[in-house]
Amino acid sequence: MHSRTLNWLLAFVCHELLVAAYYFQYVEGLQPCPLCIVQRLAVFLIGVFALLLAVTNAKPATLLNRVFNGLGLASAVLGIVAAGRQVWLQSLPKDEVPACGPSLDYMMEVFSTSEVLSELFKGSGACAEVDWTLLGLSMGAWMLVFFSVTALFFLWRLFRK
Numbered sequence: 001m002h003s004r005t006l007n008w009l010l011a012f013v014c015h016e017l018l019v020a021a022y023y024f025q026y027v028e029g030l031q032p033c034p035l036c037i038v039q040r041l042a043v044f045l046i047g048v049f050a051l052l053l054a055v056t057n058a059k060p061a062t063l064l065n066r067v068f069n070g071l072g073l074a075s076a077v078l079g080i081v082a083a084g085r086q087v088w089l090q091s092l093p094k095d096e097v098p099a100c101g102p103s104l105d106y107m108m109e110v111f112s113t114s115e116v117l118s119e120l121f122k123g124s125g126a127c128a129e130v131d132w133t134l135l136g137l138s139m140g141a142w143m144l145v146f147f148s149v150t151a152l153f154f155l156w157r158l159f160r161k
Contacts, residue, residue, distance in 0.1 A: 003157075007054035010150070016045025017146070024139075035086040039143050042079030046072055046099050046150055060160060073154035086140035089127075093117035 024030045032040070049072035058065035063095055137145075 002055055003060070004057050004154075007050045010018050010050035010153070014050065017043050018047070024035050033129070035082045035084070035089075035140070038082035039079055039086075039140075039147075042075050042082065042147065043143075045075035046079070047123060048100050049075060060157070066158060069157045071155050073151055073158065076147050076151035076154055079143065080151060083144035083147055087138070089145055090138055090140060 018040065021032070021036070024115075025032055049068045053065065053068045053072075056064060056068075058068070131139075
């Protein structure tokens, strides 16, 4: 498959993942935890960089191609960290799950940016809840798979000739 086609496909998959996230939030009533918000941001960024790669159709050895693939990789790593943390929290016994923290809106009003980021990555008790599964995997686990595959994709593209 042509590189440009893969970029369009990845951008489309990211779009559909965000549509699904908003469907689960607004139709099914599943409220996103702080780590889910970070994962949405990572999916959005991956989609943007895939779209930029598709639109520019930059050749593999060019600086533009390397920059967009590097930023896509960084976004996928951000997603791996957030989804990995969520899967870890979901695997904890109930008595070891951290207490739920303040809402994201409250944190944005009261905390500094660095404190908000720190709290987002810590996760909360809400991040440990498993409200939905497919084939035995939670949303966080499926997102960990997506981010891992996407990171390998961008990594491969960074180092290919």
